[in-house]
Amino acid sequence: MRNIGICGAGLIGASWAVGFANHGYTVLVYDANPEIVSNFFKVVDQLADDLEIFKKVDLKKLKSSIKICDNLEQICKDSLLIQESIVEDLDEKKKIFLEFEKYASVDTILASSSSYLLPSKISEKLKNKQRCIVAHPALPPHVVPFVEICPSSETSLEVIEKAKDIYKTAHYVPIVLKKEIEGFVLNRLQGALLNEAVRLHEEGYASIDDIDISLKHALGIRWAFLGPFEIMDLNAPGGIGDSFTRYRKGIKKLAQQQNSVPEYTDEYIKKLESEQRERLKLTDREERTKKRNKLIALVRKLKLEQGE
Numbered sequence: 001m002r003n004i005g006i007c008g009a010g011l012i013g014a015s016w017a018v019g020f021a022n023h024g025y026t027v028l029v030y031d032a033n034p035e036i037v038s039n040f041f042k043v044v045d046q047l048a049d050d051l052e053i054f055k056k057v058d059l060k061k062l063k064s065s066i067k068i069c070d071n072l073e074q075i076c077k078d079s080l081l082i083q084e085s086i087v088e089d090l091d092e093k094k095k096i097f098l099e100f101e102k103y104a105s106v107d108t109i110l111a112s113s114s115s116y117l118l119p120s121k122i123s124e125k126l127k128n129k130q131r132c133i134v135a136h137p138a139l140p141p142h143v144v145p146f147v148e149i150c151p152s153s154e155t156s157l158e159v160i161e162k163a164k165d166i167y168k169t170a171h172y173v174p175i176v177l178k179k180e181i182e183g184f185v186l187n188r189l190q191g192a193l194l195n196e197a198v199r200l201h202e203e204g205y206a207s208i209d210d211i212d213i214s215l216k217h218a219l220g221i222r223w224a225f226l227g228p229f230e231i232m233d234l235n236a237p238g239g240i241g242d243s244f245t246r247y248r249k250g251i252k253k254l255a256q257q258q259n260s261v262p263e264y265t266d267e268y269i270k271k272l273e274s275e276q277r278e279r280l281k282l283t284d285r286e287e288r289t290k291k292r293n294k295l296i297a298l299v300r301k302l303k304l305e306q307g308e
């Protein structure tokens with residue numbers, strides 16, 4: 001059995017489909033929106049172009065490994081794992097997981113791509129909660145090789161190990177949370193940064209352009225190769241302990257100042273949007289998305305060449 005079921009073929013589902021199909025899996029795709037379905041293989045063509053940047057792609061084979069299905073039952077039957085990628089809405093996810101339970105064998109892993117929701121909530125109404133996880137990717141998962149597996153306290157160790165193996169064979173780098181928390185690791189780190197970016201902008205310390213530049217031309221370049229703990233180990237001759245000893249006073253002082261939540265008021269969002277539209281057009285969003293994917297694929301290529 002080498003089938004992966006994809007439920008929801010929007011931004012994330014289509015990208016997952018390409019990621020799995022490119023590594024020997026047969027991918028069964030279902031989306032409730034006929035427009036998404038009719039456009040699906042055009043999107044696959046575009047995503048495959050990104051893959052070509054860092055690996056050879058047999059486009060004909062890749063496309064023949066993806067099958068569009070008419071209903072949920074078809075993607076559930078005989079699948080190793082179902083990657084749910086519908087809208088981020090707890091009630092919708094709970095409902096669709098109940099449907100999966102109806103049609104999928106008890107051995108099939110039920111994985112949600114959810115960005116924030118807890119697996120214990122999504123699987124709350126299921127009889128077999130032990131095979132449910134959140135498996136959260138980073139956009140776009142056909143080129144970014146990351147997935148964070150968040151089990152609930154009911155998920156079995158066997159399911160976690162099996163899921164890890166599946167993602168690894170599809171060339172993803174899985175991490176596993178030791179216990180569940182909303183937003184998991186990725187969005188909690190990203191959220192902390194986003195809060196600070198908003199605070200600096202809203203309180204008038206820097207422009208959105210300059211805040212973006214600080215990421216693009218400084219932190220982001222390092223972060224492609226090193227995490228925060230690895231970086232701290234290189235920040236002082238004696239390693240991480242030395243770094244924290246030298247800088248903890250400053251780090252703690254900032255953390256105390258950062259200990260509040262921006263309100264994200266409608267008024268602020270309107271102001272942010274208007275400043276954003278002055279420098280970036282919404283009409284070239286598709287072009288910018290393509291450029292993003294291409295540049296990420298080039299970073300992936302560099303990392304592969306460097307044995308990372």
Ligand SMILES: NC(=O)c1ccc[n+]([C@@H]2O[C@H](COP(=O)([O-])OP(=O)(O)OC[C@H]3O[C@@H](n4cnc5c(N)ncnc54)[C@H](O)[C@@H]3O)[C@@H](O)[C@H]2O)c1
Pocket residue numbers: 007008009010011012013030031032033036084085086087088089096113114115116136137138139
């Ligand atoms: N966009 C991101 O940056 C990102 C990153 C990681 C994870 N995620 C998560 O992935 C999930 C999907 O997000 P997205 O950005 O792909 O959204 P999206 O709106 O692009 O796609 C959702 C798709 O699900 C389909 N759908 C909705 N209800 C359905 C149903 N009942 N049955 C079948 N198909 C259904 C829609 O037609 C749509 O094509 C969300 O849970 C989101 O939190 C998003």
